[in-house]
Amino acid sequence: MYAGAKAFFFALSRSGTLKRLASKYGLRDHHGFARRFIAGETIEEAIGAARALQSQGLLLTLDYLGESTRTVEEAAAATREYVRLIDVIVASGIERNLSLKLTQLGAGIDRATCVDNLRRILEPAGRHGFFVRIDMENSPWTDVTLEIFETLWQQEYRNVGIALQAALLRTERDVRRMNELGARVRLVKGAYKEPATVAYQRKTDVDAAYLRLAGLLLGSGTYPAIATHDPVLLEEVRQYACVHEIAKSRFEFQMLYGIRRDLQKGLVADGYHMRVYVPFGREWFPYFMRRLGERPANLGFVLRGIMGERS
Numbered sequence: 001m002y003a004g005a006k007a008f009f010f011a012l013s014r015s016g017t018l019k020r021l022a023s024k025y026g027l028r029d030h031h032g033f034a035r036r037f038i039a040g041e042t043i044e045e046a047i048g049a050a051r052a053l054q055s056q057g058l059l060l061t062l063d064y065l066g067e068s069t070r071t072v073e074e075a076a077a078a079t080r081e082y083v084r085l086i087d088v089i090v091a092s093g094i095e096r097n098l099s100l101k102l103t104q105l106g107a108g109i110d111r112a113t114c115v116d117n118l119r120r121i122l123e124p125a126g127r128h129g130f131f132v133r134i135d136m137e138n139s140p141w142t143d144v145t146l147e148i149f150e151t152l153w154q155q156e157y158r159n160v161g162i163a164l165q166a167a168l169l170r171t172e173r174d175v176r177r178m179n180e181l182g183a184r185v186r187l188v189k190g191a192y193k194e195p196a197t198v199a200y201q202r203k204t205d206v207d208a209a210y211l212r213l214a215g216l217l218l219g220s221g222t223y224p225a226i227a228t229h230d231p232v233l234l235e236e237v238r239q240y241a242c243v244h245e246i247a248k249s250r251f252e253f254q255m256l257y258g259i260r261r262d263l264q265k266g267l268v269a270d271g272y273h274m275r276v277y278v279p280f281g282r283e284w285f286p287y288f289m290r291r292l293g294e295r296p297a298n299l300g301f302v303l304r305g306i307m308g309e310r311s
């Protein structure tokens with residue numbers, strides 16, 4: 001079930017017809033069925049959502065959705081949009097923190113284009129005190145993503161961090177490397193269906209790896225981000241930090257917009273740093289389908305939303 005649902009929704013996420021239909025109705029008004037997970041299509045809507053989160057003591061990172069650009073022009077347009085967002089965010093006064101995907105910036109076209117585009121974003125981001133997190137995509141992109149990250153790191157960009165996936169067999173090595181560099185890591189379970197040659201297939205194995213890696217990051221990492229909604233893992237991490245006397249200020253928790261808001265609030269109330277990943281933009285469909293794949297029960301929620309709209 002764990003891997004099966006992911007694969008099923010991943011296949012659906014490639015359907016052009018479904019995408020067109022969903023895009024037409026999903027964010028149509030305040031009751032659109034995708035609203036629960038997507039802050040809106042425009043930066044103004046995202047800033048509104050960000051302000052509401054900040055007023056509850058939550059930290060945030062904004063993700064301008066998009067991935068797998070196919071042409072140099074598309075990648076350049078996404079880059080320009082991020083540069084524009086930096087100015088809009090500065091003017092709005094919300095927290096300065098972005099998340100992005102390298103295939104959005106042209107990693108699939110050629111590496112040099114992607115490095116140039118990322119640099120174009122990191123320059124103004126650095127000047128304005130932004131932190132930029134590189135999301136991790138499916139395993140064909142792991143090496144490229146880490147190589148591009150290290151290229152920029154060697155060029156002394158320090159306002160940038162990376163996400164690593166506990167599901168991948170290789171990740172302990174990557175965590176150790178990032179700890180050695182002093183780079184900031186966001187630890188996630190991994191949102192993609194991956195083959196057994198590269199990834200654990202059972203939830204229990206992924207969870208065990210997650211805890212092991214979280215320990216490595218909390219022990220010798222640089223302000224790691226523990227990104228999960230899993231209550232058992234959250235409790236284990238809290239215990240670990242407590243037993244090893246790791247101060248609450250030395251790491252943060254992260255969760256996705258609209259997911260386990262009860263846990264988000266609870267962590268803030270307990271004095272932890274809690275960051276919410278706020279996705280927005282017109283290209284929300286693949287992100288949305290990954291959220292359904294993680295928890296097929298969300299489909300019921302979506303269907304109720306659609307039926308509600310019709311009635």
Ligand SMILES: Cc1cc2nc3c(=O)[nH]c(=O)nc-3n(C[C@H](O)[C@H](O)[C@H](O)COP(=O)(O)OP(=O)(O)OC[C@H]3O[C@@H](n4cnc5c(N)ncnc54)[C@H](O)[C@@H]3O)c2cc1C
Binds near residue numbers: 227228230292
């Ligand atoms: C801030 C953040 C950034 C991320 N960045 C990346 C990235 O760069 N690359 C990547 O591959 N993955 C990323 N992910 C996704 C991650 O890999 C997982 O797919 C996702 O977080 C679900 O796993 P989980 O840790 O919450 O645990 P799970 O075992 O999947 O879920 C544990 C519990 O959390 C709740 N839950 C989980 N998912 C959902 C959902 N969709 N809807 C409702 N409830 C849910 C349920 O209560 C569930 O029982 C990110 C996740 C977060 C929180």
